[in-house]
Amino acid sequence: MMEVLIVEDDPLHRSYLHDAVRAALPECDLVLEAENGRVGEGLARQHRSAHIVMDLQMSERNGIEAARTIWKERPDTRILFWSNYADEAYVRGVSRIVPEGAAYGYVLKSASDDRLKLALRSIFMEAQCVIDREVRGMQQKSLGHVNGFTDVEYEILIDIALGLTDRMIARRHNLSLRSVQNRLQQLYEKLNVYQRVGEDVEEGRYNLRGRAVAVALLRKLINYSALERAEAELNEWLGVKQN
C-alpha cells in the first residue's frame, strides 16, 4: 500500500508521469495528482504523502516553496524534483531546503524514460538520493570555490538584485557598510564585470551594481523564482523589524 503524489502543472507531463510511476512502481496502488504547488501541499497534508514527484516551475506556487512547507511538516518525505532546467538558481534553491538526511532526487525532464523510472525506484523504494549528472555538475561548480560563490556572497547578490542599498544590506546581515562593499567588490570580480564597454578609456564603464545583476541573470545564477522567494523573505524581515 504505497501512494505517490504528482505535483505538475502541465497536463501532458502529468499524465506522462502518471504512466511512468505506474510502470516503475507496480507496488504503488494510488497515484494522486495536483496541478500546482498550493493544491499539492493540501493533498500532501491530507494524505500524509511520503512519496512525491514535484515539478519546479509552476504558476500558482512553485515547487521549491511547496517542498519547503511539506518538508517542514514531515522531514522524512521523499521528493523527486523533475524539472526542465539545471539552472544554478534552482539547484541552490533546492539544496537550501532539503532536510538533514532526507532522500530526494533531481532529474531533468530531458532524461530518458529509463532514467526516470530508475530514479523513482531508487528514491521511493531504497531511500537513495539521485541527482542527474548535469545537475551534479552544476552543484560541483557552484560549491567548488573556483568561480563559485559563497553563501554570503550569494545572499548579497540577491540583495542587490532586489534593489537594496548598501546600508540596508549591511543592516540585514549585521555587517558594517564597508564589509558589504568588500563583498560587492568580490562579486564584481567573480562576475567579470570590470571590462570596459566602449572604446574610449574612462568613458564607457558599466554601472557595476546593475551589470552584476544582469550577468547573474544571464548566467542563471538568479532567476524569477529565486527573486520571487527573496522578495517574500525580504518583506517578512521588514515585517518583523517593524514590531
Added chain:
Amino acid sequence: MMEVLIVEDDPLHRSYLHDAVRAALPECDLVLEAENGRVGEGLARQHRSAHIVMDLQMSERNGIEAARTIWKERPDTRILFWSNYADEAYVRGVSRIVPEGAAYGYVLKSASDDRLKLALRSIFMEAQCVIDREVRGMQQKSLGHVNGFTDVEYEILIDIALGLTDRMIARRHNLSLRSVQNRLQQLYEKLNVYQRVGEDVEEGRYNLRGRAVAVALLRKLINYSALERAEAELNEWLGVKQN
C-alpha cells in the same frame, strides 16, 4: 499540398502538436518537426515553410529570435506562437518583430484542444490573426497609457537592466544625460519604487535603479529571454561603434 513546421523543444508537446495539426488540417500532407530554434530556422529555409507553429521558450535559440530571422527572409510566413506564458516581455517581444500585415497568432498552452485547432485553421487557411484573450488583455494594458510604458521608456528600462550607465544610455539613444535621467524618473514613478523600505525616515530607501529592475522582473515586464536578446543587440551595437 500544404506543409506545416513545428518548432518545439518538448517531445510531449511536439507530438501533441503534431496530432493537433493532423486533426485540424487534413489538407496538410507533410508535418516537419524541429527541436529548437536553430534547427527550425534551417528547416524553414530549406523547405520554404509558409506555416509554422513556434514555441517561445527554447534552449538553443528561442522562438522570437527564430521567428525574426524567418520573417526577415519571408515576411509572409504565417506563424502561430504557442507558449506557456503571457508575460508582457514575451508579448512585447513578439509584437516588435511581426512584419506589416503578416498573419500570426499567439495562443497559450493552457488553451483547450478546440481553441488550438480553431487557431490553426484561422491562421493557416484564412490568414487571420488570432490572439488569445489573456494575451490580448496584456497587450491592451501594456499599450494603454495608464500604467503602460512608452517604447522609449521600455528601451531605457532594458538598458538599466543590462547595467549600462546613464552616459552610455544617452549615447546609445542620442539623448542628453539629463533626458535619460528624466526618463528614469518617469520609470521610477510608474514602477512605484519610491516607497521607503524601513521605518526610519530618511534611512531605508531602495537603490532606485536596482529596485526598478527588480520590480520589472517581478512584474514580468522583463524576463530572461528579453535580457538575452537585449544583450545580443548591445554587443552588436558596440561592435559597429568600434569600427
Added chain:
DNA sequence: GTTAAATATGCGGGATCCCGCAAGACAAGC
C-alpha cells in the same frame, strides 16, 4: 605557536546617481 590567508571595519575621495529648478523646442488646440 607562528605564519599566512581571509574577513571586518574605518576613513577619505572621486565618480555616479537622483533630482529640483529653469529655460528653450516642438506640437496640438482654442
Added chain:
DNA sequence: GCTTGTCTTGCGGGATCCCGCATATTTAAC
C-alpha cells in the same frame, strides 16, 4: 497668436556608490 502640454537640455548639489589604503580580528595551516 496664444496657451498648454510634452520633451529636451543645462546647472548644481546632496546622497550613494566604488574603491584604495590601513588596521584589527578571525580562521586555517604547518
